[in-house]
Amino acid sequence: MATGDSTVDDLQEPPSAAIVSRWFYEVSRRYQHLLDKSTPHILGRWIGFFAVAFIFAIRVYFIQGFYIVSYGLGIYILNLLIAFLSPQVDPEILELSEGPTLPTRGSDEFRPFVRRLPEFKFWYSLTKAFCIAFVMTFFAVFDVPVFWPILLFYWLVLFTLTMRRQIQHMIRYKYVPFSFGKKV
Numbered sequence: 001m002a003t004g005d006s007t008v009d010d011l012q013e014p015p016s017a018a019i020v021s022r023w024f025y026e027v028s029r030r031y032q033h034l035l036d037k038s039t040p041h042i043l044g045r046w047i048g049f050f051a052v053a054f055i056f057a058i059r060v061y062f063i064q065g066f067y068i069v070s071y072g073l074g075i076y077i078l079n080l081l082i083a084f085l086s087p088q089v090d091p092e093i094l095e096l097s098e099g100p101t102l103p104t105r106g107s108d109e110f111r112p113f114v115r116r117l118p119e120f121k122f123w124y125s126l127t128k129a130f131c132i133a134f135v136m137t138f139f140a141v142f143d144v145p146v147f148w149p150i151l152l153f154y155w156l157v158l159f160t161l162t163m164r165r166q167i168q169h170m171i172r173y174k175y176v177p178f179s180f181g182k183k184v
Contacts (some may be wrong), residue, residue, distance in 0.1 A: 039120055049127045056134045066137045067148040073133045074155045078162060080125050083117035084177070085166055091173040114176055 038045055060066050117125075136142045170176065 035124070042119070045109075045123050045127075049123055049130070052127055052130045052134070055164045056130050056137075059134065059137055063137060063143075065145075066133075066142045067146050067151055069133050069136050069142050071151045071155060073129055075158070076129050077126065078155075078159055080117060080122055080129075082162060082166060084115060084119070084122045085170075087175060087177075088114040088116050089133045091175070092169070113175055115177065 060070055
């Protein structure tokens with residue numbers, strides 16, 4: 001057969017874009033399968049997260065740089081923590097709209113605490129953020145020279161003020177964002 005002739009096999013071969021798309025689909029399907037399998041293993045997931053966070057901290061310590069990356073990571077962690085500790089439906093907004101509120105007396109109906117950010121998404125977002133920050137430490141463009149004690153002090157002030165406000169919110173609306181199993 002001449003090189004310019006087309007055969008039925010040539011017409012049925014998918015273009016390279018379809019091959020890449022199918023490959024990405026398979027990889028994402030396998031990745032989602034691994035995430036689904038890890039869902040019930042809470043302790044194992046968190047141990048893995050702390051291992052990733054420890055490796056990132058060791059890398060930043062030995063490089064003595066990437067403080068802006070670490071600061072941005074700290075702000076993101078604070079944002080995730082607030083979402084993790086907050087109820088899905090804010091009682092302050094419900095109070096304004098005169099809707100149902102969280103139980104405040106023992107005779108009120110029990111409603112479990114539902115987080116704005118579930119534990120799995122909290123873990124997944126934290127782990128992803130540390131992995132991205134770790135990769136960023138390999139690129140010199142992210143190593144902006146700063147005086148790190150100022151960043152640390154500023155982050156501690158932000159953390160203290162934000163947590164104080166969150167704890168006051170918890171006390172005011174009488175909710176605890178943690179449950180320790182079914183109460184009998």
